[in-house]
Amino acid sequence: MSEKSLLLIDGIDVFHGSIQALWDVSLEVRHGEILALIGANASGKTTLLDAISGLLRPTKGGIEFQGRSIAGLDPYQIVELGITQVPEGRRVFPDVPVLENLIIGSYNQRARQKREESLERVYEHFPILRERRKQIAKTLSGGEQQMLAIGRGLMADPKLMLIDEMSLGLAPIVIDGLFKALREIRGRGITVLFVEQNVKRTLQEADRAYILETGQITLSGPSAELRGDDRVKIAYFGL
Amino acid sequence: MISGDILTPIVMGFLLGGLYALIALGLSLIFGVMRLINLAHGDLVILGSYLAYALVTILGQDPIVSLAASIPVMFVLGFGIQKYLMGRAFAVSAEAPLIIAFGVSLILQNANQIIWTPLSRGLTTSYSLASFYIGERQFPLSYLLNFVAGILVMVALREFLARTYLGRAITAASQDRRAAQLMGINTQRVYGYAFAIAMVSAAIAGVFLGMTFPFTPTSGVSSLTIAFGTVIIGGLGSLFGTFIGGITLGIVQTLAGHFFGSAAQMLVVYIVVLVILTVRPQGLWGR
Numbered sequence: 028m029s030e031k032s033l034l035l036i037d038g039i040d041v042f043h044g045s046i047q048a049l050w051d052v053s054l055e056v057r058h059g060e061i062l063a064l065i066g067a068n069a070s071g072k073t074t075l076l077d078a079i080s081g082l083l084r085p086t087k088g089g090i091e092f093q094g095r096s097i098a099g100l101d102p103y104q105i106v107e108l109g110i111t112q113v114p115e116g117r118r119v120f121p122d123v124p125v126l127e128n129l130i131i132g133s134y135n136q137r138a139r140q141k142r143e144e145s146l147e148r149v150y151e152h153f154p155i156l157r158e159r160r161k162q163i164a165k166t167l168s169g170g171e172q173q174m175l176a177i178g179r180g181l182m183a184d185p186k187l188m189l190i191d192e193m194s195l196g197l198a199p200i201v202i203d204g205l206f207k208a209l210r211e212i213r214g215r216g217i218t219v220l221f222v223e224q225n226v227k228r229t230l231q232e233a234d235r236a237y238i239l240e241t242g243q244i245t246l247s248g249p250s251a252e253l254r255g256d257d258r259v260k261i262a263y264f265g266l
Numbered sequence: 267m268i269s270g271d272i273l274t275p276i277v278m279g280f281l282l283g284g285l286y287a288l289i290a291l292g293l294s295l296i297f298g299v300m301r302l303i304n305l306a307h308g309d310l311v312i313l314g315s316y317l318a319y320a321l322v323t324i325l326g327q328d329p330i331v332s333l334a335a336s337i338p339v340m341f342v343l344g345f346g347i348q349k350y351l352m353g354r355a356f357a358v359s360a361e362a363p364l365i366i367a368f369g370v371s372l373i374l375q376n377a378n379q380i381i382w383t384p385l386s387r388g389l390t391t392s393y394s395l396a397s398f399y400i401g402e403r404q405f406p407l408s409y410l411l412n413f414v415a416g417i418l419v420m421v422a423l424r425e426f427l428a429r430t431y432l433g434r435a436i437t438a439a440s441q442d443r444r445a446a447q448l449m450g451i452n453t454q455r456v457y458g459y460a461f462a463i464a465m466v467s468a469a470i471a472g473v474f475l476g477m478t479f480p481f482t483p484t485s486g487v488s489s490l491t492i493a494f495g496t497v498i499i500g501g502l503g504s505l506f507g508t509f510i511g512g513i514t515l516g517i518v519q520t521l522a523g524h525f526f527g528s529a530a531q532m533l534v535v536y537i538v539v540l541v542i543l544t545v546r547p548q549g550l551w552g553r
Binding site: 082121 | 441
């Protein structure tokens with residue numbers, strides 16, 4: 028384990044019921060980086076995020092956050108420690124206003140005291156959310172809901188933010204805005220681990236990346252290296 | 267009562283609706299948050315009536331004052347039922363809690379039978395037979411108390427859900443459990459509090475029901491039916507819907523009684539419930 032690592036996953040196996048979804052997965056997230064996890068549908072990306080968030084428990088291996096084992100903790104305890112997940116499909120609370128969604132994000136004890144300060148920061152990243160703060164969440168556009176989901180995650184005052192399939196189904200210009208926000212968020216010292224299917228875009232945005240195929244890590248390294256890797260070119264860019 | 271006068275039954279039904287909404291509140295809350303149809307809800311309301319009856323007969327307290335003692339008891343009992351019975355049953359399967367709820371219902375009915383005998387009881391007070399007047403028309407004071415209690419509990423619950431972190435957590439867990447967990451909400455604990463709050467509303471409903479109508483150990487069945495009817499008419503997931511449902515049910519019942527006699531009044535209520543279930547299954551105010 029290096030000095031710089033924030034989260035260290037060491038050889039975990041994870042099952043969905045009786046079906047194994049992850050095999051001996053190891054991964055390191057370093058302080059202050061933007062790290063990507065790339066993989067096709069059903070390759071186990073969401074499973075890995077859920078294992079970090081405590082929604083699923085590894086049957087083998089360990090997960091350490093800031094040098095402390097977190098495998099076996101409940102999801103709310105993991106949020107309290109500073110890991111927030113922005114789930115796939117946004118999953119904003121549909122029937123309450125934007126502002127209420129953001130306030131629920133600051134539920135953990137650490138975040139409550141910083142609520143107003145966090146709220147201002149979220150509005151700085153996504154000014155549209157301030158305009159829409161009284162609007163019922165389900166009436167927002169897909170892009171706005173994604174901004175709300177990320178904003179809600181920021182309200183939890185995270186050290187590490189896990190973002191699942193952020194750009195799915197959104198227009199390129201909206202995706203550009205979201206990636207810009209991710210860079211700003213990292214600029215504030217929050218480490219980002221995001222999951223994507225769009226390999227080309229991901230390798231432009233992330234510092235490093237891991238590639239997950241049918242539940243196993245097959246490749247990893249700095250994005251610049253992976254962009255030049257023949258296996259990546261053949262498998263993902265169709266070259 | 268003048269036989270051609272339909273204003274009296276409408277006012278009576280309207281006021282009674284506040285009580286019906288109060289009875290239905292806990293059922294609606296538990297379903298909204300946990301997706302559990304709490305078949306024991308009616309018996310828990312009647313447990314509230316018997317607790318008040320005990321405090322009234324032993325301590326000679328006013329039934330409304332006795333709530334100061336019965337509310338904490340019901341709160342703790344509700345939290346315990348969720349934590350030690352329902353929570354564990356949920357881990358087994360989605361159907362298990364339904365069966366547990368049915369079991370709790372049978373236990374409560376029989377325990378009340380043993381402790382209080384099957385005799386009909388009532389919560390009588392110095393103002394039980396008092397009346398108030400609107401113009402020339404005379405109405406029982408207890409109906410007005412029911413309505414005021416219903417409004418107060420609804421407003422209190424609404425404010426609690428909208429303004430406190432725990433209330434927000436209950437709302438969040440009812441809309442998206444997974445997202446709620448990811449926001450750092452301990453959903454098991456939130457379920458415990460939701461059940462406890464539902465029990466507090468049942469305790470209050472039990473007192474006002476007991477002050478208005480006589481009750482027996484098996485009265486929980488009719489309370490549950492009223493709660494179902496209210497929730498079906500009003501629609502789940504909305505406090506305001508529950509309130510509208512209660513008032514609609516109350517007015518339908520008293521008007522039916524007025525036109526067809528008291529023997530037929532509940533029949534008409536059930537027909538209306540069935541029609542609404544067919545035409546508008548999400549309820550008048552449901553999503």
